[in-house]
Amino acid sequence: MTEIASIGVDWGTSSFRLWLLARDGAVLAERRSGQGMQGLAPDAFEPALAGHLAALRTDGLAVPKAPRIVICGMAGARQGWREAPYMDLPTALNDLPSGAIEVENGLGADIRILPGIARRNPDRPDVMRGEETQILGLAGTSQKDLSATIILPGTHSKWSTVEKGRVTDFSTAMTGELFALLREHSLLRHSLGAVAIACDPLNPAFRRGLTQSTEKPANLLQAVFSLRARSLLFGAGNADIAAELSGLLIGAEIAGALRTRPERLILAANAQTGPLYAAALHFTGMNFDTVDVEKLACAGLHSAARLIWPTPREI
Amino acid sequence: MTEIASIGVDWGTSSFRLWLLARDGAVLAERRSGQGMQGLAPDAFEPALAGHLAALRTDGLAVPKAPRIVICGMAGARQGWREAPYMDLPTALNDLPSGAIEVENGLGADIRILPGIARRNPDRPDVMRGEETQILGLAGTSQKDLSATIILPGTHSKWSTVEKGRVTDFSTAMTGELFALLREHSLLRHSLGAVAIACDPLNPAFRRGLTQSTEKPANLLQAVFSLRARSLLFGAGNADIAAELSGLLIGAEIAGALRTRPERLILAANAQTGPLYAAALHFTGMNFDTVDVEKLACAGLHSAARLIWPTPREI
Numbered sequence A, B: 001m002t003e004i005a006s007i008g009v010d011w012g013t014s015s016f017r018l019w020l021l022a023r024d025g026a027v028l029a030e031r032r033s034g035q036g037m038q039g040l041a042p043d044a045f046e047p048a049l050a051g052h053l054a055a056l057r058t059d060g061l062a063v064p065k066a067p068r069i070v071i072c073g074m075a076g077a078r079q080g081w082r083e084a085p086y087m088d089l090p091t092a093l094n095d096l097p098s099g100a101i102e103v104e105n106g107l108g109a110d111i112r113i114l115p116g117i118a119r120r121n122p123d124r125p126d127v128m129r130g131e132e133t134q135i136l137g138l139a140g141t142s143q144k145d146l147s148a149t150i151i152l153p154g155t156h157s158k159w160s161t162v163e164k165g166r167v168t169d170f171s172t173a174m175t176g177e178l179f180a181l182l183r184e185h186s187l188l189r190h191s192l193g194a195v196a197i198a199c200d201p202l203n204p205a206f207r208r209g210l211t212q213s214t215e216k217p218a219n220l221l222q223a224v225f226s227l228r229a230r231s232l233l234f235g236a237g238n239a240d241i242a243a244e245l246s247g248l249l250i251g252a253e254i255a256g257a258l259r260t261r262p263e264r265l266i267l268a269a270n271a272q273t274g275p276l277y278a279a280a281l282h283f284t285g286m287n288f289d290t291v292d293v294e295k296l297a298c299a300g301l302h303s304a305a306r307l308i309w310p311t312p313r314e315i
Helices: A044-059 A093-099 A131-142 A175-185 A204-215 A217-234 A238-259 A274-283 A293-307 B042-058 B093-099 B133-141 B175-185 B204-215 B217-234 B237-258 B274-283 B293-308
Strands: A006-011 A016-021 A026-031 A068-073 A099-104 A110-113 A115-119 A127-128 A149-154 A157-163 A164-174 A266-268 A289-292 B006-011 B018-020 B027-033 B069-071 B102-103 B110-113 B117-119 B127-129 B148-152 B159-164 B166-173 B265-269 B291-294
Touching: A006 A044, A006 A110, A006 A293, A016 A044, A016 A293, A026 A044, A026 B274, A026 B291, A044 A293, A068 A131, A068 A238, A068 A293, A093 A131, A093 A274, A115 B093, A115 B217, A127 A164, A127 B217, A131 A149, A131 A157, A131 A164, A131 A266, A131 A293, A157 A238, A164 A238, A164 B217, A175 A238, A175 B175, A175 B217, A204 A217, A204 A274, A217 A238, A217 A266, A217 B117, A217 B127, A217 B217, A217 B237, A238 A274, A238 B217, A266 A274, A266 A293, A289 A293, B006 B042, B006 B293, B018 B042, B018 B293, B027 B042, B069 B159, B093 B133, B093 B293, B102 B148, B117 B166, B127 B166, B133 B148, B133 B159, B159 B237, B166 B237, B204 B217, B204 B274, B217 B265, B237 B274, B265 B293, B274 B293, B291 B293
Parallel strands: A006 A068, A068 A110, A149 A266, A266 A289, B006 B069, B069 B110, B148 B265, B265 B291
Antiparallel strands: A006 A016, A016 A026, A099 A110, A115 A127, A149 A157, A157 A164, B006 B018, B018 B027, B102 B110, B117 B127, B148 B159, B159 B166
């Protein structure tokens, strides 16, 4: 059996993902749960993690007695397990592990929580926590060389500028959260019904939303209300309204984030957001590469583990 | 005792207001309740109204046996009491009562529900229902002559262009609703706490929000997230975050609505929104008149009643 070299944990607001990693980064086992930060008091993180390790051992996996565990995400927030202070821009991806904090614990483990990154500009402050590890994963072994603008769509979409392995700037748009708020709680809930979040990028309504918010970016508050009128006056159905709202919000995100045309753009999305963002970027005439975001956190945790623990454990 | 010539009702989504009106428009009595459309099935409107009339009679008021009742607002929506179809742009304010529907009822009353106004442009459809009556009230006896852009701030802020007594265009911004959604349900709730909706227009954070959204109107989704970072990185308090969010959203509304500089601008606001919108309009260099919005619905219902029933009731 391949030896477990480290354990990576992506501990987010509403989710927990754990990977047992071999020395070469191969995933030997994975666990997922809904035990996110928002449901855990600070003293509930260690028992939660202990439960997962015990379950893995019960499953017959050779989890070391003194495992090396590297964690990214909201577990390091002020209201998380233990705060891992933000590193400031610009941040070399290779330096992220130097900002990790060690967490004393009763599990016999060497536990490190990776820092987030802060943009401390008082005109537009910004923070990320978790995405920096995905970007480290994207950079992989070539992180010294990566230069690109990286889009990580989501509840809080991140656009990060990476120059030769250093994160030099980033911005966050509240795109996914705003879509969910409008769908669940606003007047538009009557026009959106129980529609799935996923929208069809081929729907002409999606394109209409993109057109509106890229041509008239100042009109977002009016355009969003107009969707209600469209369903009242023109009988537009739930799927069309959802697609137009997606187009409006993704178009607004792009209009706000794309102040200059980056030389290289990488879209790191999942199967749900990927097609929408790809269609939107095509619409704006941007060229871009795509990568599957699902593997990036695990890859980034592996890279971090190799940087924190450069030599194998003594057996 | 002055005779009750008509009864005006402003029946909104979440509120009910009723006025007993003299022939000259003087208010003889008023009732308010939270019996809005959203809490009433279609067959619950008549009993609700009957209850108010009975209460007025119990109070000793001489409500006629066959009262003339004119209603505006969401009672005329599809999901209201009975649908009063929208009139199309352009709409002469004087013609609004011609679009009212009569409601058969068991109260012995002559009940009319005023129509809303629709903007049926497929590029940006829009609707109003209730505000047209406030504008009629603003125009008052001079409605043939009123020419102005009228701002009615609120949950759904309306900007209406009136030319010589005709509503020729309007737009709606989801400003107030979005503020409430972000305060109650978004990530920002952690930074806004239980802060009152009312914000201080003299707070420099309000001005910072205005600057941001008028100078960079495409950046709204990023600017809103940035507020969370401001509280995390700079320890900004609830009041400052609320003021900056108000500035961002009101600034975005103005940037989106003010495509041309109107010759005359009238701000029809209440004590809560008035100071914020006045400060925001000053900030953008606009001149404007202000009127108290609280009296407009009642005044408009009176004007409508005079147009519907030009002669006094026979006694």
